[in-house]
Amino acid sequence: MEKAEVIKTCKLFAGLPDDAVSYVADLCDEREFPAGGDVFVQGGAGSSLFVIGSGMVRVVVRRADGRESVLGSLVAGEYFGGMSILRGGARMVTARADSNTELLELSQQKFLDNMHKERPQQAMKLLLALVMDLTKLIRENEAFFREALAARAAVEK
Numbered sequence: 082m083e084k085a086e087v088i089k090t091c092k093l094f095a096g097l098p099d100d101a102v103s104y105v106a107d108l109c110d111e112r113e114f115p116a117g118g119d120v121f122v123q124g125g126a127g128s129s130l131f132v133i134g135s136g137m138v139r140v141v142v143r144r145a146d147g148r149e150s151v152l153g154s155l156v157a158g159e160y161f162g163g164m165s166i167l168r169g170g171a172r173m174v175t176a177r178a179d180s181n182t183e184l185l186e187l188s189q190q191k192f193l194d195n196m197h198k199e200r201p202q203q204a205m206k207l208l209l210a211l212v213m214d215l216t217k218l219i220r221e222n223e224a225f226f227r228e229a230l231a232a233r234a235a236v237e238k
Contacts (some may be wrong), residue, residue, distance in 0.1 A: 082183045084109055087134040090158035093210055101203045108195055109185035114178035127165035127172040129188040130211075133157050136182025141175045145228075152222065154179060163211050166192055 084106035088094050094105060096185045106115050109132070114120055121127055131138075133155055140161060155161055161176055166189045197204045197221060 082111060082134040082185075083156065084111070084134075084185055087132055087158075087185055091160050092131045092158075093132075093160050093163075093214065095210075097203060097208070101200060103197065104200065105187070106185070109187050109192045110174060112184045112186050114182045114184065116178055116180045116182075118178045118182075120176040120182075120184065122170050123160070123172055123175045125172050126170070127162060128169040128190065129186050130160055130162040130166045131176070131185070132160045132183060132185040134183040136184075137179040138182060138184075139177050139179045141177060142173070143175065149175075163215055165189065167208075167211065167215075 085099075085103050088102050088106045088109070096100060097105070111134075112120075112131070114136075120131060120138060123141075135157050138155045138161060141149045142152055143149050161170075165172065166187065169189055192204070196207075206221065
């Protein structure tokens, strides 16, 4: 997988100059998951976001009654896990590979220790784009997030 090409296809990184795309790509680790493999699980610790290089990822949530509900499926060029790069903490959903999947992982630590310090303007641009995307996602899934945040608050007490 050519990491810079994957980063270029992701809308989160749209508008970054080529040198910044290469820089972000160098911060990312390559990960592979077989079909059915969990990238991360609901309730597990999270501190990174993922960009899909190839394959498909299904995002699911386990409801209070134990059933799983599919929130969506993501394909190459899309990203997920953005909330964790902002604040870390427990994952609100499970991300599962629907097929053999190649991902790029950008950890909060690498982002903060490197890009935030060495390229602050581009880091701010990425953070703004991430916040805009998350705001849209929350608005589109308001009922789910209300339920998930209430459940999380009960656990954290």
